[in-house]
Amino acid sequence: MSLQKPVMRGLLGKRLRFHLPIAFAxxxxxxxxxxxxxxExxxxxxxxxxxxxxAVKEFNAMREAGIFESVEPSGK
Incomplete structure (x- = not known):
């Protein structure tokens, strides 16, 4: 009893027809x-x-905290 030869011709195409739709899905x-x-x-x-x-409220809070160098705090 001898082993059957593997089918190599068309193997890539056969496997792609099976695996490609699965990969896309x-x-x-x-x-x-x-x-x-x-x-979302x-x-x-x-x-x-x-x-x-x-935004104006946030800007005023940052200005009062002294974050900006070019803007004076309103209290000074």
């Missing part, structure tokens, strides 16, 4: 998962932060 699932678990909550957090953000 997994990559699409990973992209969609990343979008809804990372980017991040966008919502930014929207929530800037909804109540007052």
């Amino acid at each position: 997994l990559s699409i699932m990973a992209a969609v998962g990343f979008k809804y678990t990372v980017t 909550p991040r966008k919502q957090a930014y929207a929530d932060f800037y909804k109540h953000y007052d």
Whole structure:
């Protein structure tokens, strides 16, 4: 009893026909998962932060703290 020779002709094409759709499906699932678990909550957090953000109030607080070298604190 002898062993059967392995089929080498067309092996790459046969394996690609099986593995390529799986790779595409997994990559699409990973992209969609990343979008809804990372980017959407991040966008919502930014929207929530800037909804109540007052740039003038923040500037005045930094000016009073003496962070800016070119702007005098209003109390001096």
